[in-house]
Amino acid sequence: MKISHHKILSLQEAVSRYVLDGALISVGGFTVNRAPMAAAYEIIRQKKRGLHLCVHSAGQSIDDLIGAGCVSQIELAYAGNGRFASTGVRFRKAVQDGELLVEDYSNYQMTLRFMAGAMGLPFLPLKSTFETDIINKWGFSESMRRADEKLPPQKLAVIDNPFDGWCDTEKLVAVPAINPDVTIIHAQKADEQGTVRIEGLTYADIEQAKASRHLIVTCEEIISVDHMRDTPDLNSLPHFCVDAVVHAPNGAFPTACFNYYDYDPQFLTRHEQLAKDDTAYQAYLDEYIFNLRDHADFVELIGEDNFKRIQANPASGYATGLNREV
Amino acid sequence: MTDYTFREMMAISATRYIKNGDIVFCGTGISLLAAMAAKHISAPDSIVFFETGGIDSELEELPLAVGDPRVMHRTTVNGSLADSFAIMQNPFTGTHVVGVMGAAQIDRYGNLNSAVIGDYHSPDIRFSGNGGAPDVASFVNRTIIFMQHEKRKFVEKLDYLSSPGWLTGYDSRKKAGLSGGGPEVVITDKAIMGFDEVSKEMILIGTYPGYSAAQILDQMSFDVDTTKAVEVQVPTSEELRILREVVDPQRLILGD
Numbered sequence: 001m002k003i004s005h006h007k008i009l010s011l012q013e014a015v016s017r018y019v020l021d022g023a024l025i026s027v028g029g030f031t032v033n034r035a036p037m038a039a040a041y042e043i044i045r046q047k048k049r050g051l052h053l054c055v056h057s058a059g060q061s062i063d064d065l066i067g068a069g070c071v072s073q074i075e076l077a078y079a080g081n082g083r084f085a086s087t088g089v090r091f092r093k094a095v096q097d098g099e100l101l102v103e104d105y106s107n108y109q110m111t112l113r114f115m116a117g118a119m120g121l122p123f124l125p126l127k128s129t130f131e132t133d134i135i136n137k138w139g140f141s142e143s144m145r146r147a148d149e150k151l152p153p154q155k156l157a158v159i160d161n162p163f164d165g166w167c168d169t170e171k172l173v174a175v176p177a178i179n180p181d182v183t184i185i186h187a188q189k190a191d192e193q194g195t196v197r198i199e200g201l202t203y204a205d206i207e208q209a210k211a212s213r214h215l216i217v218t219c220e221e222i223i224s225v226d227h228m229r230d231t232p233d234l235n236s237l238p239h240f241c242v243d244a245v246v247h248a249p250n251g252a253f254p255t256a257c258f259n260y261y262d263y264d265p266q267f268l269t270r271h272e273q274l275a276k277d278d279t280a281y282q283a284y285l286d287e288y289i290f291n292l293r294d295h296a297d298f299v300e301l302i303g304e305d306n307f308k309r310i311q312a313n314p315a316s317g318y319a320t321g322l323n324r325e326v
Numbered sequence: 327m328t329d330y331t332f333r334e335m336m337a338i339s340a341t342r343y344i345k346n347g348d349i350v351f352c353g354t355g356i357s358l359l360a361a362m363a364a365k366h367i368s369a370p371d372s373i374v375f376f377e378t379g380g381i382d383s384e385l386e387e388l389p390l391a392v393g394d395p396r397v398m399h400r401t402t403v404n405g406s407l408a409d410s411f412a413i414m415q416n417p418f419t420g421t422h423v424v425g426v427m428g429a430a431q432i433d434r435y436g437n438l439n440s441a442v443i444g445d446y447h448s449p450d451i452r453f454s455g456n457g458g459a460p461d462v463a464s465f466v467n468r469t470i471i472f473m474q475h476e477k478r479k480f481v482e483k484l485d486y487l488s489s490p491g492w493l494t495g496y497d498s499r500k501k502a503g504l505s506g507g508g509p510e511v512v513i514t515d516k517a518i519m520g521f522d523e524v525s526k527e528m529i530l531i532g533t534y535p536g537y538s539a540a541q542i543l544d545q546m547s548f549d550v551d552t553t554k555a556v557e558v559q560v561p562t563s564e565e566l567r568i569l570r571e572v573v574d575p576q577r578l579i580l581g582d
Binding site for chain 1: 354355378379386387390391393395396398399404405406407408411417441446451452454459460461463465488489498502503504576579
């Protein structure tokens with residue numbers, strides 16, 4: 001949230017200003033699509049520590065944030081990457097090694113938790129997960145909850161329908177609001193005032209964005225304010241929700257950005273292989289993050305040929321006929 | 327007899343449970359093959375939708391994740407997670423939805439585990455997590471479950487209950503506040519399991535050619551009634567043609 005008409009920042013500046021050590025952070029996108037990868041890499045490059053991540057099915061971005069040691073605890077629904085990693089390799093390793101505290105929810109629960117945060121409500125109810133271990137097993141202990149003011153006192157609660165059986169409903173599961181310190185999303189278009197346009201599925205980006213104290217939007221293109229306001233029906237977020245607009249073309253790579261480029265099956269497959277070995281993974285972090293100054297260096301390293309290979313076909317929004325047999 | 331792989335057998339077996347007019351909640355992998363094949367075989371008016379919000383996508387290429395841009399192409403609407411789960415929770419639309427899902431473990435009542443093997447707080451194996459499956463399994467009246475038929479996957483007690491099936495059987499599911507329906511079939515690489523109408527306990531209803539009921543039981547950690555089992559009809563050459571030439575010509579999911 002920021003009332004100003006000048007939002008454009010460099011990625012380095014946006015991350016150092018809004019992503020502080022220990023921050024409660026959420027990232028947008030879904031598995032292999034519109035993950036804010038450039039921002040995740042910059043967080044890793046700046047060696048942020050002790051982050052508390054809240055996501056639904058974030059996939060690629062969180063696996064690297066976890067693998068690089070930036071994250072100490074996570075609330076999530078799913079940490080896989082579709083066919084490219086049925087379970088995030090670094091996520092699995094961190095949990096099994098006892099290096100990452102996890103609290104599990106479902107995708108709808110996480111969505112409603114962000115929506116409650118966006119609406120200024122303490123919780124929202126739903127009619128799912130009764131009698132499951134999502135309700136019975138808590139990842140964060142009661143003492144940990146008491147000690148951390150960013151954690152609600154309970155994971156969730158089963159409540160009676162206050163309207164006496166109305167809508168054929170006796171009980172509800174109430175899930176607590178999440179209000180991140182900062183949310184980062186990657187969008188196709190934004191203007192300098194902060195108006196954002198997401199093309200294709202929005203997942204829960206809108207709810208995550210509005211629930212957050214601060215919002216960083218990385219985007220493929222900065223569009224003129226006039227142009228964005230000529231067709232406001234296509235816009236996704238009002239400018240005052242946004243703290244920083246960062247021009248980061250190819251900023252979702254190696255995940256996809258609908259209408260711009262596809263995911264890179266080769267990079268994702270190689271990532272999964274490298275992530276299985278600590279030494280190889282460290283070399284990957286060095287090669288693609290630590291040895292580079294910024295996102296522009298990363299784009300240069302990936303190279304034009306690779307971006308051309310995954311360039312979206314305007315008719316389909318993805319790279320039609322892309323070789324995905326890897 | 328036509329040659330086929332077990333993946334092909336599983337996908338085609340599932341299509342036979344997808345009816346015209348069903349709204350099919352779909353993941354990726356074999357469940358998606360089944361949903362796409364059904365549209366070409368038995369259920370041309372079925373509608374495929376994804377938890378990510380892509381509704382009635384024109385799937386010209388196979389998506390490899392539910393967040394794949396291919397699920398956004400020529401949909402009736404590109405919505406959001408909030409939309410897709412509300413479609414299932416809302417009884418007007420939710421009663422038409424059949425959910426297709428898989429898991430790491432299943433018990434005799436079709437409850438599923440997608441989170442951990444071992445203790446929740448210090449697991450031996452950590453999986454991806456629950457995703458949207460618990461919500462789908464809670465809201466809709468029919469689910470089709472895909473499993474590999476192995477002893478360690480068909481277990482007496484789940485290490486973690488992610489998605490509710492028939493809970494502890496009989497009317498426990500409805501009493502808990504979940505939808506009245508639940509798991510319809512479990513389709514494996516060796517057999518098809520159903521659920522007893524009253525007790526809601528898993529039963530064997532079909533064996534693939536080459537497997538006896540005893541061999542199926544040998545791959546499970548609990549016993550089931552096998553008296554209703556019949557041999558499952560193998561895929562026809564037309565079904566296989568659709569699967570191989572129309573749905574997954576690159577064999578991205580069918581494999582080798």
